[in-house]
Amino acid sequence: MKNRIITISREFGSGGRTIGKKVAEMLKIPCYDSELIEKMAQESGFHKEYIKDVTEENSGGFLSILSSRAFGPNNEDYLWKIQCKIITEIAEKGPCVIVGRCADYILRDKADCLRVFIHADMSSRCERIVNVYGERDEAPETRIKNKDKRRAAYHRFYTNMKWGHAQNYDITLNSGTLGIDKCAEIVKNLY
Amino acid sequence: MKNRIITISREFGSGGRTIGKKVAEMLKIPCYDSELIEKMAQESGFHKEYIKDVTEENSGGFLSILSSRAFGPNNEDYLWKIQCKIITEIAEKGPCVIVGRCADYILRDKADCLRVFIHADMSSRCERIVNVYGERDEAPETRIKNKDKRRAAYHRFYTNMKWGHAQNYDITLNSGTLGIDKCAEIVKNLY
Numbered sequence: 405m406k407n408r409i410i411t412i413s414r415e416f417g418s419g420g421r422t423i424g425k426k427v428a429e430m431l432k433i434p435c436y437d438s439e440l441i442e443k444m445a446q447e448s449g450f451h452k453e454y455i456k457d458v459t460e461e462n463s464g465g466f467l468s469i470l471s472s473r474a475f476g477p478n479n480e481d482y483l484w485k486i487q488c489k490i491i492t493e494i495a496e497k498g499p500c501v502i503v504g505r506c507a508d509y510i511l512r513d514k515a516d517c518l519r520v521f522i523h524a525d526m527s528s529r530c531e532r533i534v535n536v537y538g539e540r541d542e543a544p545e546t547r548i549k550n551k552d553k554r555r556a557a558y559h560r561f562y563t564n565m566k567w568g569h570a571q572n573y574d575i576t577l578n579s580g581t582l583g584i585d586k587c588a589e590i591v592k593n594l595y
Numbered sequence: 596m597k598n599r600i601i602t603i604s605r606e607f608g609s610g611g612r613t614i615g616k617k618v619a620e621m622l623k624i625p626c627y628d629s630e631l632i633e634k635m636a637q638e639s640g641f642h643k644e645y646i647k648d649v650t651e652e653n654s655g656g657f658l659s660i661l662s663s664r665a666f667g668p669n670n671e672d673y674l675w676k677i678q679c680k681i682i683t684e685i686a687e688k689g690p691c692v693i694v695g696r697c698a699d700y701i702l703r704d705k706a707d708c709l710r711v712f713i714h715a716d717m718s719s720r721c722e723r724i725v726n727v728y729g730e731r732d733e734a735p736e737t738r739i740k741n742k743d744k745r746r747a748a749y750h751r752f753y754t755n756m757k758w759g760h761a762q763n764y765d766i767t768l769n770s771g772t773l774g775i776d777k778c779a780e781i782v783k784n785l786y
Contacts, residue, residue: 571759574773575766590785
């Protein structure tokens with residue numbers, strides 16, 4: 405029997421990670437988020453920061469995923485394979501929450517997924533990232549736009565799905581208007 | 596004080612109308628759907644079937660909304676103005692559910708809206724439209740694709756918003772995987 409997994413995709417600053425942790429706590433199941441990067445580092449031999457850099461959180465320019473394959477698969481492709489393997493193994497172990505990393509796509513035929521997408525308006529996200537991650541030289545809006553652009557491009561490249569398109573999910577929630585606790589409660593009740 | 600309105604946008608065959616009716620019944624507030632067409636017919640002098648034809652349910656080819664304005668606004672534009680007026684008046688009267696007709700956009704500054712989008716996978720929608728509306732010469736999938744294309748083009752033209760884009764709503768629900776009753780319950784509880 406396939407395990408029941410909650411996958412949470414999220415816009416940067418929308419609180420998707422916090423919602424994932426809350427849902428997992430309420431349901432008493434594990435939540436995988438940064439643990440995935442650690443597992444990928446162990447498996448690949450690459451450094452955690454490098455993995456963050458070339459995968460979903462890619463800060464090396466979002467077009468890098470579209471180039472440099474003239475001589476075959478590159479490091480992103482290698483890490484994508486490892487990511488698929490790790491997420492599949494986790495899903496086989498038992499019910500859990502997985503935040504980000506295209507888990508909904510990777511598990512589409514391998515688990516019974518509740519596919520969630522969390523988003524919020526720009527002003528709540530700006531407020532949130534400054535509270536959670538602190539001020540940076542770059543304006544919060546610029547940080548958010550860059551991150552979103554990269555996540556969207558990464559998802560599009562590896563999954564061929566439009567990120568944030570309602571039709572790809574079972575439920576999408578606006579944490580800005582509904583609140584983080586309410587979102588967590590709705591997802592928990594749906595499980 | 597602004598009234599609390601639930602606006603339901605929906606893919607054809609996703610059961611959005613049924614969900615709207617159920618939510619309104621549970622909350623004991625009115626639900627406006629085909630009543631809007633009747634009001635528009637009274638106000639404009641046009642026949643109901645004609646209104647359906649040139650507005651959201653446009654069957655005259657979805658590109659008609661992009662053309663024929665060389666000599667000023669056309670009948671679609673005239674009906675759009677009437678639609679805006681009627682939806683605004685309804686929202687001023689008191690809390691209610693409004694299905695379709697870009698109500699979320701029309702009321703964006705005029706009411707406290709809970710913006711819902713209902714969708715479902717193609718196979719559940721095909722099954723549903725054959726059950727609800729009966730067989731037609733045209734295959735269910737073709738009927739659905741045509742209707743969706745027209746609704747999306749109509750929305751895009753008058754609202755400049757992408758139809759079905761999660762970011763435009765407070766919540767989007769997949770009635771195919773979650774079930775119509777569950778969707779109605781979630782929306783009711785959010786109100």
